[in-house]
Amino acid sequence: MTIEQHSMVGHDLLDALSDVPKTDETMKPKDFTSDQEVRWCPGCGDYVILAAVRQVLPKLGIKRENVAFISGIGCSSRFPYYLETYGVHSIHGRAPTIASGLATTRPDLSVWVITGDGDALSIGGNHLIHALRRNVNMRVLMFNNRIYGLTKGQYSPTSEEGKVTKSTPMGSIDHPFNTLSLALGAQGSFVARALDSDRTVLTEVLMAAALHRGTAFVEILQDCPIFNDGSFDVLRKEEAPDHLIHVRHGEKILFGTDDQWCVVQQGFGLAVRATADVDEADIIVHDAHADDPGYAQALASLSSQDLQYTVVGIIRQVTRPTYDDQAREQVAQAKDAETRDLQALLNGTNTWTVE
Template sequence: MSEALALVPKSEVKLGLKDFKTDQEVRWCPGCGDYAILAAVQSFMPELGIKRENTVFISGIGCSSRFPYYMNTYGFHSIHGRAPAIATGLASAREDLSVWVVTGDGDSLSIGGNHLIHALRRNVNIKILMFNNRIYGLTKGQYSPTSETGKITKSSPMGSVDSPFNPISLAIGAEASFVARTLDSDRQHLQSVLRQAAQHRGAALVEIYQNCNIFNDNAFEPMKDPDVRDDVTIRLEHGQPILFGKEREKALVRDGFGFKVGAPGDADVVVHDAETTDPSLAFALSRLDQPAFTHVPIGVFRSAPRPAYDELLNGQVGEAKAQKGRGSLTDLLQGGDTWRVD
């Protein structure tokens, strides 16, 4: 068992896919990418070998936030944008839990923006799955914080004038210790990224491109179209040169502070280093899809271990108990800066 799960009790019985399914009817629009993500997560969870009662899924508001109802674990359907804050409290108080946050681009990057940023900055030991469909689906098709400039929607009939968030760039800028991107329809890659996130001790953000076939259909079609996907999609592998194309005949080559497309035999072919403490390479890679779909990296951008928030916090609590004893809640409430009004 990895260090990230060392304090989580192991299951005494072998679990399977059916153990993580609930009796609730799964209710998303037919063809929604959420179905594929749910199936991938349910079939992946038994790999962890931990007790279901020590696994928690916390969500906010949005289509993706129905997720806890469909996972046969503990769950919490919280309020808009606050899932990372609730998860922070739970992960800090209960180090014996595996805590997962399921959120959408609207939930986590609009009203929940600060909660997301600070959970990542603090390196709380939680795994955040951000379903990014670049639209507000539950409220019926308004543009979201990740919608492209010029996007015509019900709330932007003349085209959005906003500049979209890049969740990967945002997470790296917040000093997140684990940042990755994957795709709803690529189950093997999705589960590989989930596996690496679960094994990481600290905050892990996984952006999942998720198709909304009702309000933003085919938003990520270039990454799925067999004719162009190998030229568009760059698969990042730690320690390996960054090659792509149908025959892996193209390479990412350094060009000043950025990159250009070259050949595998060129000098300065970029070798991906996800584990370096310097986030500059990961950040530069996150900008490759600007403007949309020039080249889109998927995989783990950054996996740089550093102390997790909960272990630092609980270390202080343990030190305080050793110095002053367990203390009394009554004494705390009645002592110090309190007074009585007659």
Template sequence: MTIIETSLIGTDLGLTGQSGVPAAIGPQKVKDFTSDQEVRWCPGCGDYVILATVRGFLADLGLRRENLMFVSGIGCSSRFPYYLEAYGLHSIHGRAPAIATGLAVTRPDLSVWVVTGDGDALSIGGNHLIHALRRNVNMTILLFNNRIYGLTKGQYSPTSEPGKVTKSTPMGSVDRPFNTLSVALGAEATFAARALDSDRAGLTEVLRAAAEHRGTSFVEILQDCPIFNDGAFDTLRRDTAADHLVPLRHAEPIRFGADREFAVVRDGFGLAVERADRVAESDIVVHDAYADSPEYAYALSRLSDQDLDHVVTGIFRSVSRPTYDDGVRAQTDTARERTPVDSGSLQNLLNGSETWTVGG
């Protein structure tokens, strides 16, 4: 990992998440994104699979390593920048989105990524997360959700299920957990998706779409903590996983199950799961990832429950909206045009009309 200082660099902006970021010269390989640091996660941790998938994806993405910036907070997932041969910041607990916002605003030539966990992002960092989402800063947020605090040795987290017995809840948690995608969509995220750590193809597909999106891309990755919450997502890995996983494909009817025997239909203001042979084909919802209103995507997020009976994966929402960083840079350019910078600008500011003198 390398620490850098930021500076103002102007770049022509386009319409995708990576517009203005210099492309690599020639093809890249996974080893090009593998640092010399020893990977220090517990054996069996889902983070290993995510790391391998991201390294492979970055090689295909084709951007200069010097223009990749991974910002993390505190937690097991936040070791991530050390293990990538790219620039990174291991920052402050819960504040990674705030630091990434500064980078995205001042360095449009960077591809900015945030790596965080369910505790880091949704507890101490909850406020920073929702404001990054509502502002629509051009960055990609990867939230690793293992439903536990791993680095601090097994306390319950904002996504732990009710009744969860941990070191900090010896009689079982009485909290109701966050539905992570509902939180993101409630903050009107312009891109929201979910993937499994063990589904490399599905995760890669989501990462590619997230990187192309201009604005804040939010990706929840469900991953196993074999030490403090082993088997939390086993329901989604067994032979019967097809009965629980609800994959999304834009413009396709939402059906799932080993024989596609289940379907998603409208139910009042929300959505529900029914057996496909008990409903008309016309009643089955056709997924629209580009629906402008967030209500539909929010209804999809409510299908996923804490018992993992149904877990929706794929891209929930991907819509276009002006980004915060583009807006700030536009205002800065306008201000410079109106008030040209000169050698005495700081002193002029200090001596300007917005000053006063306190007499004796």
């Protein structure tokens, strides 16, 4: 999908790149490919995600030197090495913090965060939720393989209950995060999910995230063939259509090989029903732009840890003020203000003279 197509169906999407210098050159994926050898395990889903990002970046029409990728610690965090852009391989869980500072001080950059389910939701959980709350103009791609890969196979904050790993030999007793619900609860203005092997949906989501002004959170379900092989197989095999609920704004939520399943209202939430058993007027039409996050939360809640149902696509996409725009505005106002006496500034308004 092109930028022009997104401008017709999106929600103030083009504002995301309004301050980023454009290029007249025709860019190709190879222009965003560095000379570094890609070093992930054979079969890792990271390869597919890297290829998809390389496909999207040229379509944005911006200069390579105005793109920055910030990563934390984990397998996914090697990402910046493999792109011919600026990048920082930072510290565990702190990529959103570094990216927030960069996005706030450099509006001429397209800033991306690359993180994993362990990096983002354990030690980095606090940083992630505040970035989402502040709505800093950046993209957060969270690779979720439901395991700690770099540290060799311990359970993560998204591992399903009962998961047997090196750190949970009797099965995990932790209840995993519903990542979409977490992002929505932190007031995320753009929340989406894609599957690494579904190139169409992945590219669609990445393009929309790249153009969204605010924090765009994208969870990408990807396989770890070494420590959690086959964790998402139910979403890839022949029966996948009965488990994947792909939502698109303005379209009825139907899924299954022959659209035999649909989503309808049930009480204050949503439920899956056989399409043949409901009135067509009762089938939910997806509204990613709804101001009330309650609908998006109900949609996110359809996703279950056993993968009976997994919602993919853009769940929520709304416009609200960004932290960085407002911070720069305050700085500009302070610079334009009448110069005050230095001693008065040092004293402030809460000083006393003790006699």
